[in-house]
Amino acid sequence: MSRLAAERARLREQAEHHLRIAAMEDLRRRHSQGTYAPYKPRGGWFWRLVFVPLYRRVPWEAKQKAMRAMRMTAEGNGWTPPARTPGEPWRPPQP
Amino acid sequence: MTERLIVIGGGGAGISAATTAKRVDPDLKVSLYTEFEDIAYSPCGIPFVYGGEIPRFEDLFLSTVDRYVSDGLDMRMETVVTDVDLDRGTITARNQHEGFDKLIVCTGFVWEQPDVPGANLEGLHYVKNIRKAMEFDKVLESVKTVAVVGATPLGVEMAGNLGHRGLEVHFIDEGPWVLHEVLDPDVAEPVHESLTKRGVTLHLGTAVHGFVGDERVRAVATSGGEIACDVVIVCLHKVPNTALATAAGLAVGTTGGLVVDDHMRTGAEGVWAAGDVIEVPHGLTMIPIRGLTGSHAYAQGRTAGANAAGDDRTYDPVWVPWGLVAGDYTIGGFSLGETLAGAMGMPYVLAKGVGVSRARYFPGATRTHVKLLAEPGTLKLIGGQVHGGEGVKERCDFLAFAAKRGATLEDFAWMENIYSPPIGALFEPIAIAAQNGLAELRKQAAAAPSPAPSAVPA
Numbered sequence: 001m002s003r004l005a006a007e008r009a010r011l012r013e014q015a016e017h018h019l020r021i022a023a024m025e026d027l028r029r030r031h032s033q034g035t036y037a038p039y040k041p042r043g044g045w046f047w048r049l050v051f052v053p054l055y056r057r058v059p060w061e062a063k064q065k066a067m068r069a070m071r072m073t074a075e076g077n078g079w080t081p082p083a084r085t086p087g088e089p090w091r092p093p094q095p
Numbered sequence: 096m097t098e099r100l101i102v103i104g105g106g107g108a109g110i111s112a113a114t115t116a117k118r119v120d121p122d123l124k125v126s127l128y129t130e131f132e133d134i135a136y137s138p139c140g141i142p143f144v145y146g147g148e149i150p151r152f153e154d155l156f157l158s159t160v161d162r163y164v165s166d167g168l169d170m171r172m173e174t175v176v177t178d179v180d181l182d183r184g185t186i187t188a189r190n191q192h193e194g195f196d197k198l199i200v201c202t203g204f205v206w207e208q209p210d211v212p213g214a215n216l217e218g219l220h221y222v223k224n225i226r227k228a229m230e231f232d233k234v235l236e237s238v239k240t241v242a243v244v245g246a247t248p249l250g251v252e253m254a255g256n257l258g259h260r261g262l263e264v265h266f267i268d269e270g271p272w273v274l275h276e277v278l279d280p281d282v283a284e285p286v287h288e289s290l291t292k293r294g295v296t297l298h299l300g301t302a303v304h305g306f307v308g309d310e311r312v313r314a315v316a317t318s319g320g321e322i323a324c325d326v327v328i329v330c331l332h333k334v335p336n337t338a339l340a341t342a343a344g345l346a347v348g349t350t351g352g353l354v355v356d357d358h359m360r361t362g363a364e365g366v367w368a369a370g371d372v373i374e375v376p377h378g379l380t381m382i383p384i385r386g387l388t389g390s391h392a393y394a395q396g397r398t399a400g401a402n403a404a405g406d407d408r409t410y411d412p413v414w415v416p417w418g419l420v421a422g423d424y425t426i427g428g429f430s431l432g433e434t435l436a437g438a439m440g441m442p443y444v445l446a447k448g449v450g451v452s453r454a455r456y457f458p459g460a461t462r463t464h465v466k467l468l469a470e471p472g473t474l475k476l477i478g479g480q481v482h483g484g485e486g487v488k489e490r491c492d493f494l495a496f497a498a499k500r501g502a503t504l505e506d507f508a509w510m511e512n513i514y515s516p517p518i519g520a521l522f523e524p525i526a527i528a529a530q531n532g533l534a535e536l537r538k539q540a541a542a543a544p545s546p547a548p549s550a551v552p553a
Contacts (some may be wrong), residue, residue, distance in 0.1 A: 005347050012349040016438070023437035024271050027280050034284035036300035039269040039318055060441050067382065072349065074376035074383050074412070078356025082378050082412055084475065084501035 012072075018047035019055065097124050099194065100403055101186055103176050103339070104201030105129025107389045108370025108396035112199045113168055115400030123404055126169040126195075128176050128188060133225055134160055139389055141228045142249070145235060146256025152229050179343040181363050197365045197403045200340050200353065201396060204333035204371035204386070209244065213306030213316075218326045222249060231326075238325035239263055242315045244303055246273040248419050250330030251286065255422040257328075258293030265322045266290065267298040267315060277417070279432040279466070282482050289422030298322065333386045335372045350374040352385040357409045359399035367403050369395035378412035378499055379430055379477055380439070387415060416495035418481075418488045425487040429495035431478030436468055443468040443477060446504055446532020450524030452485045454516035461485055465528035467494075467504065474504040474536075481524075490525060504529045 021038055028035050055063075067073050075081065100123050102113045113127045135158035143149045160170050171188065178187035179200075185192045206221045208214055220231050235241075239262065243254045246268035254266040270276070272283035273290070287297060298319060307314040307321060314321045335352040337345075345361050345368070348354045352374030359367045370392035374383035391413065398410040418427025436443050446467040453460040461484025468478040476498040481487045497506070507529035513519040 005349075008349050009347070009351050019438040019440075020276065020434065023434050024275060024280075026437055027434060028271055031280035031284070034287050035271045035280045036297075038271040038275070039300050039302040041302065056440055058440070060439075063440060064380075067380075073381040075381060077348075077354055078358070078360070079376050079381065079412060080357065081381050082499060084499065 014044075014047055015051065015055075018044060018052050022048075022052045022056075097122060098196040099124040099126065100197045100199065101193065101195040102127045102199045102201060102400075103179075103186070104203055104370065104372075105131060105134045105172075106201060106203045106370060106392065108203070108372075108392040108399070109199070109201035110135055110163075111393045111396030112201055112367075112369055112400035112403070114163070114166065115397045116199075116404040117167055119401050119404035119406050121167065124169065125167070126171060126193070127163070128171045128174050128186070130173065130175045131224060132173055134158070134163070134170070134172070136225050137389075138223060138225065138228075141222050141225065142252040142256040144228070145232060145253070146259040148256070148259070152225060152232070155225065176339060179339055181343050181366065184365075198367070199359075199396075199399050199403055200345070200361070200366065200368040200372060201370045201392075201399075202336040202339055202372045203392075205336050206329060207331040207334050209303055209306075209329060209331065211303055211305045213308065213312065216306050216308050216312040217310055218308070218312035219306065220326060220328050222253070222328065222330070234326060235260070235262070240265070240324045242267060242322055242324040242327045243330060244268075244315065244327060245330035245332075246270060246275070246299070247330050247332065248274065248417075250328075251290070251421045252419060253328055253330055254295045255290055255293055255420070258290065258295045258422070261294075264293075264295040265298055265315070265324060266295050267301050267303060267317060267322065269300065269302050271300055273297075273299070273421070274426075275434065277428065277432060277435065278426065279434050279480055282426055282428075282432070282464075282466070282480050285424050285482065286421040286426060289424040293422050295422075333371055335374075335385060337372055340368065340372065348374045348383050350383050350385040352383070354383075357411075358402045358407075359395055359410060360402070367399040369399040375410070376412040377430070378414045380441075381412060384413070384415075387413065388417060391415075411499070414495040414499050416491040418491050424482065425484060426480070426482040427487040427491035428480035429478065429491050430498060431468060432466075432480050433468065436478060441477070442471050444471050444474070444504075444532065444536060445469075446528045446535070448524055448526075448528030448531045450522055450527045451520045452483065452524075453518060454520055457516045459485075460520070463487070463490070463524040465490070465524045467507070467525070467528050467532060469504050469532070475501050476503065476507070494525065504532050508533050 102109050113125050117125045136156045140155040174188045176186050176188045242265045244267050257264045302318040305316040306312045314323045346354045353368045355373050374385040398408050401408045416429040451460045463483040466480045481490045512523035514521050
């Protein structure tokens with residue numbers, strides 16, 4: 001793995017980890033019964049105090065556009081987003 | 096001249112790639128290389144043999160090497176591929192170079208290892224190879240206390256089954272509830288109860304700091320203190336086994352998996368990849384994900400094999416229906432739950448309902464809880480979770496497919512369903528949830544008129 005690819009993977013992992021912890025804390029406020037306080041390691045202050053609040057302020061549509069612009073989605077790698085409409089009925093292949 | 100296809104890896108993706116390629120083009124010479132002694136067995140069944148629900152490991156085998164040989168495959172068992180040279184079109188195995196015209200990489204995954212002191216002690220077990228699993232089963236005969244590290248799907252199945260076996264089980268994870276990366280807390284709660292009933296002690300919100308012992312593990316050092324144990328089963332994340340492919344120059348994406356297109360083609364001419372070694376986009380967000388199920392690996396292998404043999408098949412972005420038995424309780428879902436939607440900052444409206452799996456008076460009827468997440472405005476389904484007894488798997492498969500086709504809460508509220516007392520109740524739990532969700536939205540709209548239904552703040 002190249003250094004750039006490794007760094008992109010690390011950034012994604014960190015961002016997802018801290019966003020998930022924040023989301024779990026929100027859900028725990030609504031469902032405190034049968035859940036436990038998640039373990040929080042030391043450090044990660046930038047992610048918790050800067051990244052997560054900033055990320056949450058941005059509307060979802062803007063996030064989606066930014067992710068596409070930063071090539072974080074698969075469209076540039078030969079994938080097409082699904083139409084999400086009922087498909088054509090199956091027909092047998094023509095001989 | 097006969098073309099030669101080499102498939103590296105003998106898991107679900109590798110086997111399906113090789114057999115499909117041979118079926119599409121019977122003239123193709125197909126060679127499959129695997130480092131293991133066995134092939135075509137279900138590693139996902141191992142926890143259930145440990146738990147005694149499946150009597151013998153031999154029951155997990157689905158086919159034999161001889162059968163694949165008789166189907167015309169060139170099976171290279173216990174043969175490790177040590178190098179791939181894409182420029183020359185060769186692989187190296189047992190110090191021999193072998194040429195290929197086409198290559199499919201299905202090298203699967205390795206388990207994430209805990210990065211803490213003592214991780215190399217004896218007594219730490221990883222579940223993958225069936226022969227090692229058979230040996231470990233004998234070890235389990237002589238132990239009383241097991242620590243299961245990682246509340247992943249495998250961890251949950253393992254803890255529940257070892258509890259069923261009568262062992263004292265300590266289940267350790269940093270998260271606030273089991274399966275916290277996909278599951279929501281309201282669905283996790285009955286899972287906790289079910290595991291506890293099976294004798295599993297939950298240590299959630301607890302980090303593993305190390306493994307304690309001289310040569311052999313005797314305790315797990317955690318943020319909550321030492322937990323004594325005889326053996327440890329590590330059930331952390333799957334890590335794509337890309338070492339061979341990246342050394343050959345194939346690109347990896349942000350998940351660490353190999354990048355492929357919708358034909359399972361890598362960036363190199365004549366090279367495909369499939370299974371746990373690759374990443375594929377989520378159907379809703381198009382963000383690449385990995386670490387999916389055996390059925391995903393199998394379908395990807397079929398796509399890669401067919402295309403390598405000259406066909407033209409595409410693989411769709413995934414909506415990830417999933418499900419498992421946790422203790423005595425069945426849970427499942429697809430796409431996203433509230434946890435993931437909240438983490439991503441994706442707005443959603445909720446629709447929740449409870450129904451029964453059969454006619455209420457019929458023996459064996461169980462309660463089925465359905466939670467649906469829909470896009471505000473269009474009310475197209477974006478995710479959901481289902482839990483209860485029977486019928487969870489079928490509902491999650493159906494919901495994933497319907498979401499892929501753009502079905503809305505309105506569609507589900509007025510869906511048709513089977514009514515037959517032994518197999519289905521008059522009111523379908525999915526329809527109940529959708530009707531409740533629409534009623535709630537109407538109530539919200541009446542209270543605060545607005546052009547579109549308001550979203551649950553993410």
